[in-house]
Amino acid sequence: MKIVIINYGAGNIQSIKFAIKRLGYEAVLSNKADEIRKADKVIFPGVGEASSAIKKLRESGLDDLIPNLKQPVLGICLGMQLMCNRSEEGNTVGLGIFDVDVLRFSKSVKVPQIGWNQISDLKSDLFKGIQEESHIYLVHSFYAPLCSQTIAISNYGLKYSAGLKHDNFYGTQFHPEKSSDIGERILSNFLEL
């Protein structure tokens, strides 16, 4: 199986590569359209600020490529947010895969949310074998509200989408690569889709 982690200069992708290796697979880092298109599974990571991340995607033409991919694609954290219509962060226009706008957490909660939280209302094979209320690790200041594409819910002052799915596109707000054995199972589920 060929696994590609999209490398567009945003965030700590080493951890994702290692997590995949622990599951017994090898992933390659790439920003080349051909290589990404040929992959069996594509992971779209991201840590950082939305408008500068989308700018990097545009510079390498990946903004056109990603929405047209046919194989399973998993966006993680900022990656998931960039797959949405828009983000309040830097007033960014996203890739429009998930039909929802990303908003900033209100001032009533500590921002960013850093740490462990729980996921519930789990849908889709991505969460096969995962119990409701399982703990996952998150670091984020912006969130995708609940919508028809929500496949996991978390609660931080309000309920929001911890997971999204549209056709072959999946997104997790949390970091499966940092969420211990639960996260490893979710990554493994994705690789076995």
Next chain:
Amino acid sequence: MDIKDGRTVKGVNFVDLRDAGDPVELAEIYSREGADELVFLDISATEQKRKTLAELVYHVAEKVSIPFTVGGGISSVEDVDILLQNGADKVSINSSAVKNPQLINDLVAKFGSQCIVVAIDAKQIEGEWMVHLVGGKVPTERKLFEWAKEVEQRGAGEILFTSMNSRWYQGWFCKYRIGTIINRFEYTHHCLRRCRKHATFYRYL
């Protein structure tokens, strides 16, 4: 975990250190046993420190699936960049922030507050909590609560507080008090909550 020359060491307030094993192996065990986060503080003072710390971070990232923080002698944007690139989730700064508080702002601007932790060691002297450096050996003029507030205002995402009066019971008590006084201390609340849930966590500290 306190790290010296690539090995985990144990002691009380950085005195009478003894070898406690390979940090990567320990990290794997702690991760497997249900720890939420790991913190590595390098207390060695060799010239090769930067390289060995980066290598340690790489090997820990390879093995564990939980977030971890690394600290010890970090004093520049470049130092932080190397550690994050090798797979650390967060870095912790201490003396360098006290000496040059602007460093906190610079790191937050470049990497985001989510990965910048400021470690504060404090000792209570005649009723007043004062910030100390070098494992509690060097007193400073800074008062703990003022410094903590400044650190927060400069954008640090978390504070890692150590009471140098006692690393055990009293230490936890102090963490709790500070946590209640300044509600921003995510790390403090976090640790306490999990420790109650997983009593074994205590043993590893």
